[in-house]
Amino acid sequence: MSFNNIIGHEKINNRILRAIRLDKFPNSHIIVGEDGIGKSIIAREMAAAILGKNEIRQCTDILEYKLSKNKKSIGIDEIKSIIEETNKKPYEGNKKVVIVYNSESMTEAAQNAFLKTIEEPSNGVYIILLCEKLDNILDTIRSRCEVHKLNRLKDDEMDKFLDYKFPSLSYEDKKAVISFSDGIPGRAEKFIEDSSLHDIRNITIELLKKSQEENIQFIFKYEDFLFKHKEEWDEILTCILSYIRDVFIYKETGQKNLLINSDKFNDIKLIGEMFSFNKLNIIINIIKITRKKLKNNVNVKLVFDDMLLKMQEV
Known part of the structure; x- marks a missing residue:
């Protein structure tokens, strides 16, 4: 062996x-x-x-x-x-x-x-x-x-894992899976096999795009989705941070090929035009605080509502 x-x-x-x-x-x-x-x-x-x-x-x-x-x-x-x-x-x-x-x-x-x-x-x-x-x-x-x-796998190790487990995966899909999985092979498998995680990926980038809307409907629209997927809260926050990371890279380089979520390029570009570096850093801190609260088993609905309100105020 x-x-x-x-x-x-x-x-x-x-x-x-x-x-x-x-x-x-x-x-x-x-x-x-x-x-x-x-x-x-x-x-x-x-x-x-x-x-x-x-x-x-x-x-x-x-x-x-x-x-x-x-x-x-x-x-x-x-x-x-x-x-x-x-x-x-x-x-x-x-x-x-x-x-x-x-x-x-x-x-x-x-x-x-x-x-x-x-x-x-x-x-x-x-x-x-x-x-x-x-x-x-x-x-x-x-x-x-x-x-x-056991520590999370590095990107090259995740790439090797996906080549072994899902050899027919396209280059674009592989990059998206690596981003979403955050170094956890089981999460990568779940993302590929579970359609609800694709919904999370699509909704979280929409959430970022709509977060500057100054109306209460923003809260109502996304709090239901977030609560429905409360068991996947870690995946939700990881996804948001992944998009923000790509926005930083796009704003600094303008290069699509450097993005992990390159299939969402137009959305990344739009978010980059909406937010300054300072505002992006504020959102990152909001996500970090949210993650800490959820790890400490604070009421999920209250935490997500607070996150949405703070993102709207950025």
């Missing part, structure tokens, strides 16, 4: 493989990164490498635990079930890998119950916890695991 199918995260992948080959691989790990960044792919590749498999496939000694659809947290009963499995002997060889998804959703009691197993797993048992943030993982758990932090 060489992690050849994984694009990006090269240093982490090499470190994992080296430790496995030298038989110096810790038994407990945390892989942390945003949704769609590649945590599950790396975890499965890691599991295959631990078990000496040449390919990822269904294997009785790779156990995957996911948060139930009707539950918001992983409780102590689920953890007891996992612990029970770790105490059973492997079926095929002498090693077993347990992958726990959404591990940040474990309750504090569940984490405390899991602590001893993570600290001293049964012989040949490897535990891999996947999470988006470390904040909700107890320090006692973190300190007993090797932590692998």
